[in-house]
Amino acid sequence: MDYLKITGxxxxxxxxxxxxxxxxxxxxxxxxxxxxxxxxxxIAPEFVSDFKAGGIIxxxxxxxxxxxxETAPDALKFLGVAAIVAESFARIFFRNAIAIGLPVLVxxxxxxxxxxxxxxxxxxxxxxxxNLSTKKQFQAxxxxxxxxxSLKKGGIMKMLADT
Amino acid sequence: MGGxxxxxxxxxxxxxxxxxxxxxxxxxxxxxxxxFSRKVGKPVRPGEYVVAPIDCAMLHEAFAxxxxxxxxxxxxxxxxxxKVVVLFDHxxxxxxxxxxxxxxxxRNIIQSAGVAHYYGEREGICHQVMMEKGHARPGALIVxxxxxxxxxxxxxxxxxxIGTTEMAYVLARGELWFMVPPTIRFILxxxxxxxxxxxxxxxxxxxxxxxxxxxxxxxxxxxDGAEALSxxxxxxxxxMAVEIGxxxxxxxxxxxxxxxxxGRGDASSTPLAADADAQYEATYEVDQSGLEPQVACPHSxxxxxSIGEVKGTSIxxxxxxxxxxxxxxxxxxxxxxxxRGTVPPFVRLYVYPASREVYVKAMEAGLLKIFxxxxxxxxxxxxxxxxxxxxxxxxxxxxxxxxxxxxFKGRMGSANAEVYLGSPATVAASALxxxxxxxxxx
Numbered sequence: 233m234d235y236l237k238i239t240g241x242x243x244x245x246x247x248x249x250x251x252x253x254x255x256x257x258x259x260x261x262x263x264x265x266x267x268x269x270x271x272x273x274x275i276a277p278e279f280v281s282d283f284k285a286g287g288i289i290x291x292x293x294x295x296x297x298x299x300x301x302e303t304a305p306d307a308l309k310f311l312g313v314a315a316i317v318a319e320s321f322a323r324i325f326f327r328n329a330i331a332i333g334l335p336v337l338v339x340x341x342x343x344x345x346x347x348x349x350x351x352x353x354x355x356x357x358x359x360x361x362x363n364l365s366t367k368k369q370f371q372a373x374x375x376x377x378x379x380x381x382s383l384k385k386g387g388i389m390k391m392l393a394d395t
Numbered sequence: 396m397g398g399x400x401x402x403x404x405x406x407x408x409x410x411x412x413x414x415x416x417x418x419x420x421x422x423x424x425x426x427x428x429x430x431f432s433r434k435v436g437k438p439v440r441p442g443e444y445v446v447a448p449i450d451c452a453m454l455h456e457a458f459a460x461x462x463x464x465x466x467x468x469x470x471x472x473x474x475x476x477x478k479v480v481v482l483f484d485h486x487x488x489x490x491x492x493x494x495x496x497x498x499x500x501x502r503n504i505i506q507s508a509g510v511a512h513y514y515g516e517r518e519g520i521c522h523q524v525m526m527e528k529g530h531a532r533p534g535a536l537i538v539x540x541x542x543x544x545x546x547x548x549x550x551x552x553x554x555x556x557i558g559t560t561e562m563a564y565v566l567a568r569g570e571l572w573f574m575v576p577p578t579i580r581f582i583l584x585x586x587x588x589x590x591x592x593x594x595x596x597x598x599x600x601x602x603x604x605x606x607x608x609x610x611x612x613x614x615x616x617x618x619d620g621a622e623a624l625s626x627x628x629x630x631x632x633x634x635m636a637v638e639i640g641x642x643x644x645x646x647x648x649x650x651x652x653x654x655x656x657x658g659r660g661d662a663s664s665t666p667l668a669a670d671a672d673a674q675y676e677a678t679y680e681v682d683q684s685g686l687e688p689q690v691a692c693p694h695s696x697x698x699x700x701s702i703g704e705v706k707g708t709s710i711x712x713x714x715x716x717x718x719x720x721x722x723x724x725x726x727x728x729x730x731x732x733x734x735r736g737t738v739p740p741f742v743r744l745y746v747y748p749a750s751r752e753v754y755v756k757a758m759e760a761g762l763l764k765i766f767x768x769x770x771x772x773x774x775x776x777x778x779x780x781x782x783x784x785x786x787x788x789x790x791x792x793x794x795x796x797x798x799x800x801x802x803f804k805g806r807m808g809s810a811n812a813e814v815y816l817g818s819p820a821t822v823a824a825s826a827l828x829x830x831x832x833x834x835x836x837x
Contacts, residue, residue, distance in 0.1 A: 248606065248695060252803040256810075257783035261486070261494055274805035294607050294640070298801060299782060300542040302460070302558035323611050323642060324542055328558035376444055378572060388564050393468040 236356040236383055238315045238335060239364070240288045242346045247292035249275070251325060254296070254304035268307040285312025288352050292318065292343045296325025305329040315354050317361055317372070319343050330379045333387035337361065339372035356380060423672030425578035426645045427613035430553040434536055441577035441676075448570050451530050453480045453539035455521050455778075457559045459497050461540065462504055464563035473508055474569035480530055481505055482514035484521050485778045490785035519750025519776035522546040522634065522718045525554075527752050529660020533648035533667040538565055543718055543800065545636045548614075549629035550656065551648030551667040556637065576613040576642045577676040578669075583620030585684030590834040592728065593628035594720055594798065594818035596681065597635040598689035602699025604679060610640035612676065615669060620683040621646055626655040627722045634719045635800050638696040688834055690796075691816035694804040702821065702833045710815075712795040713738070713826035714807075715771075716747030717781050720798035720819050723756050729823035730762040732837055736827045738770035744826040745780065745787045746773045771826070783807050789814070796825045 252274070259270045272279040289308070295318035296304060305328045308316070315335040319342060329336040337354060339361045346352065350365040359374040375383075382388050422428075422438060431439045434447040454461060458481050465471070473479055481501070489495035498516075505513050518524045522543055525531045533551030537544065540562050547554030557571070565571050581600060587593070600608075614636050616629070624632075629646045636644025646652070647668040656664045688702040715721075715729050726748060738744045746766050748754040754776065757763050766773055780787030781799040788808030789795055795807060795814050798821075802814035817825070820834035827837060 250801075250803045252783070252801070252806045256805050258785075258788070258808070260782075260784065261491065261497070274810035294610070297606065297640070298542065298803060300540065300544075300556040300558055302457075302560060305558075320607065320610060322640060324556050324558065324637075327561060331558060331560040331564070376574075378444070387560060389464050389468045389560060392470070392564055392567055 236335065236380060237353065238288065239351065239353045240286045240314050242290045242348060242350045242352050243283065243287045244290045244346055244348045245292065245295070248294045248297055249291055250298035251296055251301050251304040252298055255301060255307050260301060260303050264306060264310050267303060268310045271307050271311060280311065283311060286314050287312070288314055288354060289316040290318065290342060290346045291316060293320045295321045297322035300324045300328070302328045302332065305332055305334045309334045317342055317352070317354055330382050331388045333383055333385070333390070335383050337372045337375065339370050342370050345370065356383065423670035423674065425613065425669045425673045425675070426551065426615055426667060427553065427576050427578055427643055428673070429667070429669070430534055430536055431573065431575050433534065439575045441575050443575045444572060445575060446570050446572050447536055449478065449538055449565050450535040451478050451480060451537045452562065452565050453521055453525055453530070453537065453544065454562060455540060456483055456485050456497065456501065457540035457562070458501050460559040461563040461566060464560055465566055468563070468567065470567040473510065473566050476509045477511045478569070479510045479566070480512040480514070480525065481510050482518060482521055482524060483516040484519065484776065485782070486784060487516045487775060487777045487779070490779070517751060519748070519753070520718045520721065520778060523722070523749035523753070526550060526630065527659060527750055529656060529662065532656065532660070532662055532664050533652065538562065538571060542637045543634050545641060545644045546630055546634040546718060548636060548644040549626060549633035549646050550652050551645060553643050555642050574611070576611060578613040578615055578673070579609055579677045580615045580617060580675045580679070582618035582678060582680045583616055584618050584680060584682050585620050586623055587683050587686065590820045591686050591688055592818040592820060593624055593631045595686055595689040596683060597632045598691050598699050598816065599686060600681060601635070601639050601691065601697050602689065604639065606638060606695065606697040607640050609636065612641055613643040613645065614641045615645045617647060620681070622649065625724060626651050627724045630722065631719055638800060688818060688821050690821065690831065691802055693802055693813040693815065696801060696816065705815065705831050706833050708815070708831040709794060710742060710796050710825055710830060711793040712787070712789060713742065713744045713822050714747070714780060714787060714795055714797040714799060715744065715819055715822045716749065717778070717799040718749055719800040721747055721749030721753060721776065723753050725798065725819040726753065726757045726762050727760070729819040730765040732820055732823040732834060733769040733771070733827065734765045735837060736769065738826045739829045742826060742829045744769070744771040746771050747780070748776050750776050780807055796822050796831055798822045
């Protein structure tokens, strides 16, 4: 991938989406094909059937808080979530997403400026989010170059295998 | 470097006076800064990204996932098997055939990979075992495949949780990238009143300052109130540092820390504290002496109320134990209350000691007898119910008061159940009454 920029429709969530809501504990030992059928089950049980691959999740503050379970970003990636943009992330979720090659970006002010279904453009290298539906643009927090490299390669294990 | 924002602290003025042991200008350092500057051999500043060697890597059943990642990357050897700890705690005893097979696979790999510290299923919950066996020591940089790895901060260790992919990277390379975190400080003042515990302190902090007050940051819990807390009480606070976003949750490594570590493991330990002129992003004062029992209400650790506002709420289940509050002093506090009565027949009390060591000590002290005679069911050390995997789960509409660390929607079984978090004394008192109860009133 030459340049990391993703366009897609927004799927909005509120504050404090925790990893137990993303992949509940009692499905965690299932294979990812099965486990991913239960993503967001406690808070948005319709998500899995409604979501179409390529969508961009927009979260409020503290997205991915709680357990360090990597099943959370894994299952979102498996369902085809193209990127996650949030006011802030819990640090372990953020690290895990970068590590598995699921693009994430901190973008203050984004949650209140995006409605469900808005078309977004997320430029990870310029650290900029554009709401194409409202023509509004937001400055995000830049990713460290190692994170961008991990995302471009598809995760840190690909980086490890290459060296 | 993962979850941390960059550039955020560039406007801060980090000029600090003095001479450096590295030869440059000596800047007063927080504990996190000390750990990282020692690891990378040069002074570091908050917001800086470093690649640091890992002193110890802890894996529970997630080992299987990390190992598969290693294999797919073509790596078949662990960087240093002496620095790796593996045990089972999340699914003990194996609740399904699938998990039994996963554990069998891990046992087979462990034997051939030569992992030096394998405790299997017999020693208890990972964080408690890491501390009891002396793997968590002041100044050590430790990563674990569990968010509550920050518990080791109670002993001055820089413990933090990572995912299975990053752990696979650590197993291959023995190092990982980090952002040197800014540090915030909670000054704990005064002694805790009777039947008020360190759990009430950390719940109070989560309620008052919110679950993001320490996002991406290191915390230091200091002050005369912090010094007065037992090492076990400190562990409860450090354990829940992640619930307010923290990367590390340190207490100073003092005489009590060294006394706890004596006879645990081979390595020596020295005291550790921040420099007097260290820079903090924020400082908060917490008066422990006026604190009442606190309860985190559904479905957030930050939804905290004083006991008076929630007492009387009927419960179906009470859960005592876990890595947060399953230590000897926790069981002792609960037993003090449970010896005064019996749990009503339509209320259930489950006890999960944090480790075998705690279990044996509780047995010798007669605590298990008190629990059993009060109507409790005593279970083995496991994470099972806390994260909704197995044993002690809740049906739709049920209410539980628990000494664990999270009350997220659906965390302990049904998404339509409710979990309240409280101290061991609050859990015990509530179990006896069948409703959330002020432990000072029994």
